[in-house]
Amino acid sequence: MDVLTGALDALFHFDLEMWLVLVVGVITGMVVGVLPGLTFVMGVLLLLPLTYGMDTDSGVVLMMAVYVAGTYGGAITALVFRIPGEPNDVPLLWDGYTMTRKGRGAEALGWAAVSAFVGGLVAWLTLAFLAEPAAQVALKFGQPEYFWIVLLGLTSVLLLVDRAATATMVSLGIGMVVAMVGVDPVYGTVRFAFDNETLRSGIDYVPVMVGIYALGHVLARFGERFAAEEIPDEPGRVRTTLPTLGELRRRSGSLARGSLVGSLLGVVPGAGAAVASFVAYGTEKQFGKDRANVGTGSPNGVVAPQAASTATVGGAFVSLLVLGIPGNAATAVILGALMLHDVQPGPQIFTTQPELVSTLVVALLMSVVLMALMGLVAARPMIALLKAPEAVVAAAIVVFAYLGAYAMRNSLADVWVMLAFGFLGFFMERRGYPLAPMVLGAILCPLAERFFVTAMISSGGDPTVFVGRPLSVGLAAVWGVAVLLLLRRWVQQRGSRPPGVGVGTTTGQPLNNEKESAC
Template identity: 45%
Template structure:
C-alpha cells in the first residue's frame, strides 16, 4: 500500500508542478536522437544535461530518463523501415523487422514493436518499483567497505562494455580514473596532477569530459565519413501501425514472458546494456521458439524478443543506480552525473527520508508515464521520421558544437572549460579512431571519486587492512561477482578457441 501511495503522490507531483512538459520534451528528444545518424541516446542525454542546470532534480531526471526510454524504443523505426538500426540494440530488429516490412507487413511490424515496448516498459518498471524498497533497506546496512565493493563491481562492468578488446576497455577505465583524481585531494587536501595550472586546481568537471568525448568527439569522428543517403533507400509503402490481435499476442506468450524477465534481470547487472540484452533475447528465442527455424524471415517473435528485452533493460538499469548509486550503462552514468550535479547522491540514503522517497517515486511514476507517452507519440513520429532523416549532417554538427560549448560554459561560467572540451573532443576522436570504447572512460570519471572516497575511508578506519574488503557477506558477494565478471571473458575466449581448434581438427 505504501508503494501505491507513493506512486500516486509522484504522479500528482508531476502533473501539479508542470513536470509533464519536461517528460514530453524528453520523449521527443529521445525519439529524435535515436534515428539521427551520428547522435544516439547517450549523446542526446549529454546534450540535454546543460539545460538542467537551473532546474530542480526531479524535472531534470524525468527529462533524461524519458530520453533514455524513448530513445531505446524509437530506433526500431529506421531498422524496420530502412534496414538502418537507430541504435546498436536495434540490430536484431533488422533480421525479422525489416523482412516483415519487405513482405508488405510494415504496419504489422511497427505494431509488434510498439506492443513489445509497452509490455517490456510497464512490466520492468513495476518490477523496479517493487524491488526498490527492499534493496534500499539492504543498502542502508552498507559500510564504506561494502560501498567500495559495490562501486568496484560497477567498474568491472567495463568487461561488458569492452567490445572487441578488453585491454582497450581497461586502458580507457584507467584514463578515466586518472582524470577523476586531477585537482585537490578530498581526504588530505593536496594537489594532484595540476602541473601548476590554475585551470586544473579545481579538477576537471565530469560534464566537460562527457560533452567533449561524446559531443565534440563524435563531430570530429563524423568529418570525412560518407553520410547515409536516405533518398536512395525509398519510402516505406505503409507508415501506419496495425496492432496485433489478442489471439496473436497470446500465441507468443512464451516469447513475451522470456524476453521480459530476461531484459529486467539483465538490466540490473552493471554493464549488461540494451544491446547485450537484445542480442541475448534474440539468441534465446532462436533456441527455444517453436518456430525457430523460420526466425529471420519476418516472424513477430524476432521483433518481440529484442524489443522487449532492450526496453525492459532501461528500468532494470535504474535499480542499481537509485538503490546503490552504481550506473549499469553509459546512459545511466550520465544520469548519475545529473544527480551529482544537483547535489543528490543516489544510493542507500535516497530512500531514507520522506522527501527523498517522494523524489524517487516521482521518477518511478514518470517512467510509467514515459512508456505510455512514447507509445502515443509513436503514431505521429512514424510520419516525422522521413523528414528528420533529411537534416543535413553539417547542420547537425553545427548544432552539436553550439550546444556543447554553451552547455560547458554554463556549468561553471568558465572559458577554461571550453578549452578543455576541445581537448577531450580530440581524445574522443582518438578513442574512436583506434577502437577504444568511450564508456569505460566515462565510468572511470564518474565512479572514480566515489571509489576513492570509500576506499580511503575504509583504509583509515581499518588501519590499512586490505582484508576489510572481503570479510563481510555483502562486500564478499560483490567482490565475488566482480571476480566472476573479470574471469568470464577469459573463460569464454578459452572455450571459443578450444571449440575452434576442435572444429578445425574434425574438418582436417
C-alpha cells in the same frame, strides 16, 4: 507500498509544466532515436544545460523521458528503412526488416510498439517494486560491500566485451586516470595537476562525455562529409498493426525473456540497451519457442530485443537511485544533473527525497505510455525526420555541446576539456579503442577509490575488512566468479576461436564495437 502511494500522489500533483516536460522529453527521445547521427545518450547530454535552471524533478524527468523514448524511436526507421537510429536497434534489422520486405512491415511496427510498451512497463515495475526493497538491503552495506560492487562494475565492463579486451582495458584505464586528476577526495592531496589551476580543480566527467559522445561524433561525420545511406523519397503509407491478444499470448515467452534480460542487464554497469538488445536476440535464437525461424523474419526477433532495450531503463534507475552507481552513460548524465542539484543518490534517497523518487516512478510510467502512443500515431512524421540535413543537426550539436560543458560550472576550462576529449575520443575510436569504458572508468574510479581507502582507514589498514562480513564475502565471491569467467574466456579464445566469431552472443554479433556496446 510507500513508493506507489507517493507515486499516485505525485501523479495528481503533476502540473502543466511537468506534463509539458514529459511530452517534450518523449518527443526529443523519439527524435534522437530516429536520427542515425544522434543517440539517446547524446540527447540526454544535449538537454543537460536546459536542466540547470529547472527544479530537480522537472530536470530529471525530462532526461528520463528522453532516455525511455530513445530506446524505442530508432526501431521505426530500422523496421521501415533498415536504418537503425540507435545501436540497440541493430538486432531489429535481422528479423524486423525482413518482415517489412515480406510485406509485414505494419505487423513488425506493431510488435515493436507493443514490446517497447511491455518492456517499459517491466522497467516501471522494477523501479516501483524493487527499488525500495533493494535500498533496504543496500542500507546494510558498508564501504567494503560498496567497493566490491563498484569493482564488479569495472570488471563487468571487461566481461561484456567480446573482442579487443585489451583495448577496452586501456580505455577503462584512461578514464580512471582522468578521474584521478585534481584533489583526492579522501586525503585532499592534489594529484597530476602539474601546477595547472584547471587540472587542480579536477576533470568532471560530464564535459568528458559531451566531448567524446557529441563533439567527437560531429568531427568524424564532418570528415566523412556527412555521408549517409540513401533514404527513399517517399516512405509510402506507414501503418502500424497491433497484434491480437492471441498473438500476444503466443509471443509472451519472448516478451518475458526480453524484459528479464533487459531488467537484469540494466543494473550492470557497462551493459545498457545495446548489449541487452543483442543478448536478448541471442537468447531468443537459442532458447525461444520459434528459434528455428529467428533470423528469417520472425516477430520474436523484434519482440525480445525491443522489450529488452526499454526494460533496461528500470534496472539502470534502480542502480542509480539505490547505489548511486550509474549503469550506463545516460544515467551517468542524470547522476551529474542530480548532483548539480545537490541530490546525492543512495539508499537514503527514499527517506531524504521521497517526493523525487515518487515523481520519477510515475514519470517513468507516463513516459512509457506517451512513448507507445507516439509510436502508434507518429511513425510517419518520425520517418520524415530522416530528411533533416545532418549538417544542421551537427551544427546544433556543437552549440549545445558548448553550452552543456560551459553552463555546468560557468567555466571555460570545462569547454576546453570538452574540446580536448572530443579530439581524444575521435582518435581513440579510430585506433579501435572503445569509448564507453573510458566514461565508465571516469565515473566508477572515484567511487572505487573512495570506498577502498575509507574501508582501509576505518579498519586500521587491515585488508581482511573486505571479507569481514557474510555480505562482503558473498560479493567478493561474485567478483571472483566474474574474474574466473574472464580468465576462462581468455583461455578458450587462445585455444580455439577463429577470428571474427563473437562469443558475447549466440548470434556471433560483436559486442565490443562502440556503436553496439556499453552505454
